[in-house]
Amino acid sequence: MTELRDFLDPGSVAQLERLQVVARKIAAGFLRGLHRSSARGSSIEYAEHRPYVPGDDLKHLDWRSYARTDRFYLKQFEDETNLRATLVLDTSASMSFSSGEITKLRYASCLAAAMAYLLLGQRDAVGLALAGESLEQHIPPRASAENLAGIYGAMEKARAEGRTDLSKVLSQLAERVDPGSLTILISDLLDDEQKVLSGISQLRQRGSEVIVLQVLDPCEKELPFNSWMVLRDIEDPSIEMRLDARQLAELYRENFIEHQEAIRKGCSAAEVDYLCLDTSAPFANTLGRFLHLRSRQR
Amino acid sequence: MNPLPDTFHNPYLWPLLLFALLPTLLYLVDRRRARRMDWPALRFFLTRQRARLRWIRLREALLILVRSLALFLVVYALLGPATRVERELSSSSSLNRGLVLVFDTSFSMSYSPAEEAGDLLKRAKARARALLDELRPTDSALIVSPRAVDRAPGDNLFDLEKTRLELEDLELGGGPFDLLHAIDNAIGKTALLSTDIREIYIFTDHQADSLPAREERSLEFLASRLAALDPAPSITLVDCGAPETSNHRIVEFKSDSLVTGTDSAIGFHARVAPAPGASGLHLRVTVNGEVIASRPLEEKGPAVREISFSHRFSSAGTARVSAELVGEGAGDGLPGDDARHLVVEVLDRLEVPIIQNSPDKGRAGGGHWLDLALFPRYGEGQPPKVIFRPVILGSAESGILSRSRVLVLSGIPAIEPRELELIENFVRRGGGLLVFADAETDRLFANDRLWQGGRGLLPAALLKRQKAETGEAYHPVAVNLEHPVLSVFKGVSEADLDRLAIRSCWTTGPVKEKAVILSKTSGGSPWIIEHSLSDGRIIFFATGANPADTDLPRTPLFVPLLHRLIRYLALGSSLAIGCNQGGSLEVELETGERNAEIRLTLPDGETEKIADSAETGKRGVSWRKTAQTGFYSFDIGQENNDKRTVTLAVNMDPAESNLERIDADSLELLERKLGADRLRHSQDRNGLRQSVIVEFEHWPYALLAGLLLLLCELVLLRGFASSRAPQQAGGSS
Known part of the structure; x- marks a missing residue:
């Protein structure tokens, strides 16, 4: 297990091309843990019978068949999903930043893919929303392998470009999500915190649970430079600034912490789970923390 | 501040x-x-x-x-950075003062202003006295002047009492005053002072010549010397001069030559600057006290007027010639420059030894033509009125050389080394040498003994004889007509010079660095070259003085040319040159006079015996007390035993008699370079303001x-x- 987790550091994952493979590898370590807690669907549409194997829940034994045949069969239904989850992936230009081997978008995509894989494995319906300046693509949640393949394909094609406007995107999404659904926002949240919180608030008002995963490059949290820099905004190249990084590092860090604190408090106030992720951190940790959040929800 | x-x-x-x-x-x-x-x-x-x-x-x-x-x-x-602040000094001040008093004792300080008795030096001494009176016994002072007596070793250099005594004994003398040199000297003395305050006072008449214009580098050097001292001394220029002066003067008085003969007149030239507004002035010239000329000076005219006249002396000997300004109002503030004096040596006979290879060669030798030209024989009944007495010799003799002023080498004979040494010494002492290189000149001997690689008597090495083609001849070209000798060719047409044939001559190598080519032959080689050796002059002809080499001896130009040559070489300088007022008179003693009695007669008629005195050197007599202008006569030897009299003239330095004052620009430059706060001017007639410059760091x-x-x-x-x-x-x- 340890060896697998070591393998799944962000740098190694970045070298894998297909998200499907990535998702499987990332989620593989967590499948056994999820086994006992797989979600039970409430559908009554009969699908098929299968022989009982030790360990199956006796609740699903078809006693009538037993009476007739003296053998144990389990009755299976078409759909056991009880959660509709939408992964919201920020694809603004700022997500293309990388100070190491993996961009924030790639990291977020990998993470989202693994989550989708896990959720579907639990028979939850999973959808995807790509968030740029507006809601650019939306795949409604479904608990099918085809849908999952569509989600992977959309994420593979996603390019980090355009400006962030999470408020607008979340507002658009709020009109589409069902009450009681789960929305997982994966973004660097480098936008006005009030706008971000406003968008989250709309989702909450719609009755959706929200989990906010903030993905940041380690460099973004502070200005790790010892010289003068000419910084150009990734999302708006017309904004440029010549600054002495040594002089402004402190202010920048303060500013960043304030921003994060504001987001954290806003999320807390809206009963939204908030998690800040670092692109240098291994996926295993990140996914572990996510599942911890999920278990809290249940 | x-x-x-x-x-x-x-x-x-x-x-x-x-x-x-x-x-x-x-x-x-x-x-x-x-x-x-x-x-x-x-x-x-x-x-x-x-x-x-x-x-x-x-x-x-x-x-x-x-x-x-x-x-x-x-x-x-x-x-x-520092600011200099001037503080008044009072007797209650606790600061020790050290003064260096520099006196201008040049003879311009002998000017007596009309409004007060005494001269400028007296005025300067009075101001210095007042300054010294202000000092306390613990203060120090030193007088710096050319006339100041050096203190004995071990004496306190800045002893106040001795300084007071020296001030009273201070006299004029020591030559022209150089303000920058005086400041430099004073800075050197102040460096020896260990007092709290260092002060330099310069008592001068602000005469223009004491501060040469635009001496910026010297001023910068002085400023750096001042800045190097801590505490830096203050400098006060005490102006003792008279703003308005009345002085007429003879700026210059000279003769064409200080040695002349009885056979020709000599020119005298005076430049006179009468005081503005002066009238009734005459320039009077006397020879041995006898008036020979008197010229009135017009009231109006240029500031400096030039007056010339000529005089022919009738008898040989030493002539004392004086030019003086006389007439009503002739007296002025500076009498020393109202008269100027010359000593002219008059000769009635000048022996001209001519050395040629064989004295009895007759007309073929150059000596014959030289002899004829110097002493033309018109017949027994008409002795020539010339002073030249040529004598043809086969070798140089010390006896005749000691009596002669000029020597002629007709051809370059093979002279013995001892004779050559005699001739060289003769030239080095101021004698003239005329050399004709004829066909019989031994080139190797001439180059070896007389050229000596540029150290000898010849101005150039001889290369070879150059002969013109048969029927052809060279001619003189590029003649320097400005030369006093060759000016005889002035007025002679080029056609006449072309007729002056040069048939053969010596070609020469490069001439000495300071030698001057006076004429060349049309063949391109130098013909006449002049150069000097120590005090003597040498003129070299690349031809012999005989018709075989050149037609020159047969032309009418030869006689005046040769006479000019001999006069130029023999009478150009006089050993009896005097000195400027305050300078030193030097008389060379001959071998037999080493222990002779020497009696000096001063211009005022007083006599002093100076033989065996400390001032008698081994080879001559030196006399430094020349504050009086006029004639100084040295009588050397016993009364009836080959007594010799040397008369020398002492005149006021023309620069000293120019009482023009330092212009404001020069003073401003001086002030700017040395620092306005450091350099002060004082014209206070009653005393000097006692203050000190203190530096605020x-x-x-x-x-x-x-x-x-x-x-x-x-x-x-x-x-x-x-x-x-x-x-x-x-x-x-």
């Missing part, structure tokens, strides 16, 4: 002030080396922090300014301010740091 400094002790550190620009330069260089980078959080950062960024920029500028100012002040302190304040600013910067940095100290956020959840 002036808040700006007057001086900097370390001005060479000025370039260090550029260090003040260092923070700004580093800031700019650092800025230029900025790395470019795309940054995701910039827009959102700027949106949140625009106001604070402006403050940070302002803060940076403030810090750079403070840092630069601090560095500037530290370097400024290193420059040693700026550097401690500048250094303190610089360090305070550095502290201020640290405080600002701390302040900024604390003002932005974050309220430590909880960080990521």
Whole structure:
């Protein structure tokens, strides 16, 4: 297990091309843990019978068949999903930043893919929303392998470009999500915190649970430079600034912490789970923390 | 007090002030080396922090300014800025004073202003006396003048009492006064003073010649010497001169030659500058006390008038010639320059030894033609009126050389080394030598003994004889007509010079560095060359003085040319040259006169016996007490035993008699270079203002301010740091 987790550091994952493979590898370590807690669907549409194997829940034994045949069969239904989850992936230009081997978008995509894989494995319906300046693509949640393949394909094609406007995107999404659904926002949240919180608030008002995963490059949290820099905004190249990084590092860090604190408090106030992720951190940790959040929800 | 400094002790550190620009330069260089980078959080950062960024920029500028100012002040302190403040000195002052009193004792200080009795030196002494009277017994003073007596070794150089006595004994003399030299000398003396205050007082008449114009480098040197002293001395120029002077003077009086013969007249030339408004003045010329000419000076005319006349002496001997201004109102403030004196040596016979290879060669030898030209024989009944007495010899003799002033070598005979030495010594002592190189000249001997690689008597080495083609001849070209001898050719047409045939001559190598080619042959080689050896003159002809080499002896030009040559070589200089007032008279003694009695008759008629005195050298007599102008006669030897009289003239230095004052520009330059606060002028007739320049050092304040600013910067940095100290956020959840 340890060896697998070591393998799944962000740098190694970045070298894998297909998200499907990535998702499987990332989620593989967590499948056994999820086994006992797989979600039970409430559908009554009969699908098929299968022989009982030790360990199956006796609740699903078809006693009538037993009476007739003296053998144990389990009755299976078409759909056991009880959660509709939408992964919201920020694809603004700022997500293309990388100070190491993996961009924030790639990291977020990998993470989202693994989550989708896990959720579907639990028979939850999973959808995807790509968030740029507006809601650019939306795949409604479904608990099918085809849908999952569509989600992977959309994420593979996603390019980090355009400006962030999470408020607008979340507002658009709020009109589409069902009450009681789960929305997982994966973004660097480098936008006005009030706008971000406003968008989250709309989702909450719609009755959706929200989990906010903030993905940041380690460099973004502070200005790790010892010289003068000419910084150009990734999302708006017309904004440029010549600054002495040594002089402004402190202010920048303060500013960043304030921003994060504001987001954290806003999320807390809206009963939204908030998690800040670092692109240098291994996926295993990140996914572990996510599942911890999920278990809290249940 | 002036808040700006007057001086900097370390001005060479000025370039260090550029260090003040260092923070700004580093800031700019650092800025230029900025790395470019795309940054995701910039827009959102700027949106949140625009106001604070402006403050940070302002803060940076403030810090750079403070840092630069601090560095500037530290370097400024290193420059040693100081302001000089003048403080009145009183007898109650606790500061010890050291004075160096420099006196201009040149003869311009003998000017007597009409409004007061006594001359300018007396005026200067009175002011210095008043100055010394102000001093306390613990103070020090020293007189510096050319006439001051050196203190004995071990004596206190600055002893006040001895200085007072020296002041009373101070007399005129010592030659022209050089103000810059005097300041330099005084600075050297003040360096020896160990007093709290060093003061230099220069008592001078501000005569223009004492400060040559635009001596900027000398002034800079003096300024650096002054600056090197701590405490730096103050310099007071005490103006003892008369703003308005009345002086008429004979600027110059000279004769064509200081030696002449009875056979021709000699010209005298005087330049006279009467005082403005003077009238009834005459220039009177006397020879041995007898008036020979008197010329009135017109009231109106140029400031300096030139008067010339000629005189032919009738008898041989030493003639005392004086030119003096006489008439009503002739007396003025400076009588020393109202008369000028000359001693002219008059000859009625000048022996001209001519040495040629074989004296009895007759007309074929050059000596014959020279003899004829120098002493033309018109017949027994008509003896020539010339002073030349040629004598043809086969070799040089010491006896005849000692009596002669000129020697002619007709051809270059093979002279014995002893004779050659005699001739060389004769020339070096001022004798004239005329050399004709004829066909019989031995080239190897001439080059070996007389050229001596440029150290001998010849101006150039002989190369070979150059003969014109049969029926052809060379002619003189490029004749220097401005030369006093060759000016005889003035008026002679080129056609006449073309008829002057040169059939054969010697070609020469390169002439000596200071030799002058007076004429060349049309063949291109030098014909006549002049050069000098010590005090003597030598004129060299590349031809012989015989018709075989050139037609010159047969032409009418030969006689006047030769006479001019001999006069030029023999009578150009006189051994009886005097000196300027205050200078030293030198008389050379002959071998037999070493122990002879010497009696000197001064211009005022008094006599002094100076034989066996300390002033008698081994080879001559030196007399330095020449404050009087006029004639000084040295009678050498016993009354009836080959007594010899040498008369020398002493005149006032023409520069001393020019009472023009230093112009304001020169004084301003002097003041600017030495420092206006350091150099003062005093024209106070009643006394001198006693004050001292005290230096107020700026550097401690500048250094303190610089360090305070550095502290201020640290405080600002701390302040900024604390003002932005974050309220430590909880960080990521």
